[in-house]
Amino acid sequence: MLGGSYDAQASDSDILLAGFNLRKYFPIRGGLFSTHVGDVQAVDGVSITVGRGETVGLVGESGCGKTTVGRLLMRLIEPTSGHAFYRPPPEVYARLDELYRTLAPFAHANNGAAELTPEAKEALNELDKLAQQYSIFRKSHRQMMEIRSKFQIVFQDPFSSLGPRLLVRDIVAEPLEVHHIGNSTERNQRVLELLADVGLNPEHMWRFPHEFSGGQRQRICIARALALRPEFIVLDEPTSALDVSVQAQVLNILQRLQDQYNLSYLFISHHLSVVRAVSDRVLVMYLGRVCEEAPTDELFQRPLHPYTQALLSAIPIPDPTLGRTRLVLSGDVPSPAAPPSGCRFHTRCPSVMPVCSRVDPPNVEIRPKHWVSCHLYPPPGAEALPGMERATTSPSTSSALPSDSAPITPGITG
Amino acid sequence: MGASVIPGPVVGDMGGDAAVPTAIPPTSVNFPSPTGQPVVVDVRDLTTYFYTYDGVVRALEGVSFKLRRGELLGLVGETGCGKSVTAFSITRLVAEPPGRIVGGKVLFRGANLLWGLDGEATFKPVRKSDRVKVRRHFRKIKAAQTRISSVRGRGIAMIFQEPGQAMNPVFPISDQVGEAILLHRGMEVIDGLLNATPDGPDVQPAIEKLASLGQDAEPRLVRAAAMELGRAVNLTTFGIEAYYVAREQFPDYREHVIADLNRRLRRLRLTRLQRSYLQRERRLAELDQEMRGVLLEEMRQGTLIGPPKRRIRSAQMRARSRGFYFRVWGVKRRASFPLREETFWRVVSVLEGVQIANPAQVARGYPHELSGGMVQRVMIAMALSSDPDVLLADEPTTALDVTIQAQILELMRDLRHRVGTAILLITHDLAVVAEVADRVAVMYAGQIIEMAPVKELFSSPLHPYSQGLLSSIPRFDQPNRKLESIYGSVPNLIHPPTGCRFHPRCPHAMPMCQESRPPLTVEGPGHHVACFLYKGPPAVE
Numbered sequence: 001m002l003g004g005s006y007d008a009q010a011s012d013s014d015i016l017l018a019g020f021n022l023r024k025y026f027p028i029r030g031g032l033f034s035t036h037v038g039d040v041q042a043v044d045g046v047s048i049t050v051g052r053g054e055t056v057g058l059v060g061e062s063g064c065g066k067t068t069v070g071r072l073l074m075r076l077i078e079p080t081s082g083h084a085f086y087r088p089p090p091e092v093y094a095r096l097d098e099l100y101r102t103l104a105p106f107a108h109a110n111n112g113a114a115e116l117t118p119e120a121k122e123a124l125n126e127l128d129k130l131a132q133q134y135s136i137f138r139k140s141h142r143q144m145m146e147i148r149s150k151f152q153i154v155f156q157d158p159f160s161s162l163g164p165r166l167l168v169r170d171i172v173a174e175p176l177e178v179h180h181i182g183n184s185t186e187r188n189q190r191v192l193e194l195l196a197d198v199g200l201n202p203e204h205m206w207r208f209p210h211e212f213s214g215g216q217r218q219r220i221c222i223a224r225a226l227a228l229r230p231e232f233i234v235l236d237e238p239t240s241a242l243d244v245s246v247q248a249q250v251l252n253i254l255q256r257l258q259d260q261y262n263l264s265y266l267f268i269s270h271h272l273s274v275v276r277a278v279s280d281r282v283l284v285m286y287l288g289r290v291c292e293e294a295p296t297d298e299l300f301q302r303p304l305h306p307y308t309q310a311l312l313s314a315i316p317i318p319d320p321t322l323g324r325t326r327l328v329l330s331g332d333v334p335s336p337a338a339p340p341s342g343c344r345f346h347t348r349c350p351s352v353m354p355v356c357s358r359v360d361p362p363n364v365e366i367r368p369k370h371w372v373s374c375h376l377y378p379p380p381g382a383e384a385l386p387g388m389e390r391a392t393t394s395p396s397t398s399s400a401l402p403s404d405s406a407p408i409t410p411g412i413t414g
Numbered sequence: 415m416g417a418s419v420i421p422g423p424v425v426g427d428m429g430g431d432a433a434v435p436t437a438i439p440p441t442s443v444n445f446p447s448p449t450g451q452p453v454v455v456d457v458r459d460l461t462t463y464f465y466t467y468d469g470v471v472r473a474l475e476g477v478s479f480k481l482r483r484g485e486l487l488g489l490v491g492e493t494g495c496g497k498s499v500t501a502f503s504i505t506r507l508v509a510e511p512p513g514r515i516v517g518g519k520v521l522f523r524g525a526n527l528l529w530g531l532d533g534e535a536t537f538k539p540v541r542k543s544d545r546v547k548v549r550r551h552f553r554k555i556k557a558a559q560t561r562i563s564s565v566r567g568r569g570i571a572m573i574f575q576e577p578g579q580a581m582n583p584v585f586p587i588s589d590q591v592g593e594a595i596l597l598h599r600g601m602e603v604i605d606g607l608l609n610a611t612p613d614g615p616d617v618q619p620a621i622e623k624l625a626s627l628g629q630d631a632e633p634r635l636v637r638a639a640a641m642e643l644g645r646a647v648n649l650t651t652f653g654i655e656a657y658y659v660a661r662e663q664f665p666d667y668r669e670h671v672i673a674d675l676n677r678r679l680r681r682l683r684l685t686r687l688q689r690s691y692l693q694r695e696r697r698l699a700e701l702d703q704e705m706r707g708v709l710l711e712e713m714r715q716g717t718l719i720g721p722p723k724r725r726i727r728s729a730q731m732r733a734r735s736r737g738f739y740f741r742v743w744g745v746k747r748r749a750s751f752p753l754r755e756e757t758f759w760r761v762v763s764v765l766e767g768v769q770i771a772n773p774a775q776v777a778r779g780y781p782h783e784l785s786g787g788m789v790q791r792v793m794i795a796m797a798l799s800s801d802p803d804v805l806l807a808d809e810p811t812t813a814l815d816v817t818i819q820a821q822i823l824e825l826m827r828d829l830r831h832r833v834g835t836a837i838l839l840i841t842h843d844l845a846v847v848a849e850v851a852d853r854v855a856v857m858y859a860g861q862i863i864e865m866a867p868v869k870e871l872f873s874s875p876l877h878p879y880s881q882g883l884l885s886s887i888p889r890f891d892q893p894n895r896k897l898e899s900i901y902g903s904v905p906n907l908i909h910p911p912t913g914c915r916f917h918p919r920c921p922h923a924m925p926m927c928q929e930s931r932p933p934l935t936v937e938g939p940g941h942h943v944a945c946f947l948y949k950g951p952p953a954v955e
Contacts, residue, residue, distance in 0.1 A: 046582070061815035061817065062785075062786075062815055063785070080535065140615055172683055175546070209673075213904070218902070222760045224936075243492040243493050243842055243904075244492075244842065244844065244886050244905070245492060245882060245883060245886045245900040246899070247886070247888075248887075248888075248898060248899035249899040250902075251888070251897055252899060270815060270816070271888075272890055273845070273888040273890035274888050276890050277889075277897065300890070310817060311817065313820075314816040314817045314819065314820040315890050316816075316820075316843070316845035316849040316888050317845055317848065317889070317890055317891055318822075318845040318847075318848040318884070318889065319848055319872060319889075319891070320848045320849070320851075320868040320869045321869055321873070322891075328820045328821055328824055329817045329820075329821075330769060330821075332770075332785070332787065332788065332818070333815075357578075410511065
């Protein structure tokens, strides 16, 4: 399905990276002769766009496929299906968007969709042709090298992502060496600049990673990511291994660098308060799918999807005077190897309907740039599906949208 | 005789009953506790060092706090500030060597858990070198271990930070949780079995009723019917067992459920062998409990209490000798069958308590089959299964997702209200503390630098470090706030800064901060702070 990130108002050249309908299934081998016995559906039809200078937050519980999306966009792993486009020409992007809209109803096998219609088949062919030409998954190694210098990634654990036997200078200069940029003195100069950028001292250049604290190591990782002057950085839980005071240092550095170099970030985190502090737009993932996408303030003030509502109400707030009613979800995240049919959240959803276990909810743009994938919010003009009525009565009773005048943040009162 | 109370003078050094401070210096102010509940754990001047090749790591330096019944004290601070070492020192789980509790007291219900620590080893300096020769007195160490074991679990339970490492990979979950249950509440389990009435008048009608609900009945109704059966049998766990039997799908549901439940009832009709086994186990558990009482009393009085211990030991030997025939191969296995089954279903009910879906299947599984969050919840279930007086929770929710974290915090809240457990919640997540804690202690470099009721600390933090810490958290409800960060990083505890350990990073550092350590002063009801900026009266804690 199409992620609703495409913004008609913004000029299309602002699109830096667009992933369409990305899917990654990891095979499970077992039984006699290690035959293929199933798939872990880590990412199942995720679409995501990142604009120039934008920070996109990607949140969800552990195991929901956040990191896999990041790795797919970097092409560190090959997708099972789907395409990603790096700086697509505007007209190509517009056409792609249209094609994916046409194909959206056929995205999932188990939603009772009919056979492919002739126009859908045509769209599929055209999509293949465009992808052949533009998708980063179709680029050769040499072409990829060029593009890769514009993408970088910062990993979660600064203790295992730095080589213990390399000096900081070698770590930070390694991307330059790989891409044959500059000679030794120029590289040293660049390393010094980078270390200054992330607030480390020049003498740190000749030390080993084990001599640094967690926050300093994460800053070395950021310096390494900046070495090739990238346009886009995937930040995969960059602060979750750090203490709060150090986390604030790192977040401030990231913010400053973004302003300085007009960087785009994909900020992957399970920590919603951090995501709120840094992102412009947030995607909420659950079990390999995006269930809601909206500009940050919109999402946090008026979450629509029941999962987002539960997630937000579960965040502890560092203010003991707030009285809150918690929406505590029962149970555990189901296994992505055997995901529930229909809406993947229906096993834990407080407002589940009979239809939820059968039909995949469509992705609907409920407000400008606010997309939600839930049967509570049917697309305008669509006829009601059987089983759309409530099985049980729950506090949030109607599918009507909350009014704009009264922002609802579930659980926060006073 | 039970937990024999032996009259004798209370050794002055022991401090007597921890709830009543005997002597308060006239200058000091001691505010009444916010809860007015008795103190269960009183930590005084706890000091723990680690002796490494690089030098002595001063991990804890004079940590004092009190924990009252039903109270939740949050202990917050950055990595390496000594939060976990505090918990490990309280239960004497610090690895020795290299660690060593150098001084201080941990009074648990008036009993000093660190009593006799000095006698466990003697240190003799080696001539012409800076080395020390250590001679360990193993008999004393063993005795101290026995004493502390009597408190661990039922008295002070602990949830460890790394759930994966705390479980044994080669035993199923049911064995590991069951061991904890049998150790701490074995008497209850056995009494339940001995008092069960599998042939009571209401049993067959209850089975009939449960089976006739059908397999498509609402879980709520099945549960109610199963629990009713449990009451008829006079054994709650049988109700839980019946519930899971009734939830399964069978082709001829009714007949199958009736037959299956009747088959399972048979384990409650004890044979003579099984009954004698249970009685022997019960006697042993009883003696263990008596022994625990005596050991606690020893620590309370600070003297060894010989006679009751000898009596209990000989009684233990007599009880064991009564069951010589259990040594015959296969006899014990048959005799212990009801107890093993009963323990298994106890485990299931405990796992239900921590919201684990499908607990019967999880209990049969091994730790590696579970996700990190689930192992953590199993650990929590294990700690909570003994209804402890004190729970030391070392980062219990750090490995968990927010939705699961919310479940666990609810669980802890329930435990406090139901059992009156005092909880020490160790975490670096200030938001979690704000949600659940009554009081907060902020630690920095091995010292408590501020302690206050939670609302007070979050509304008016006094210590510059607390202020910095609070302004560095991203707030979900205040997105546009600028995040402040604390300059510099955590000091090396081998060479900690002189005076106030925070002075190199402190924005308000004064010359005197480098010279002496600021004392803990009282700045409001229950609000203590260690900083020269504040001039309140010295605190008694």
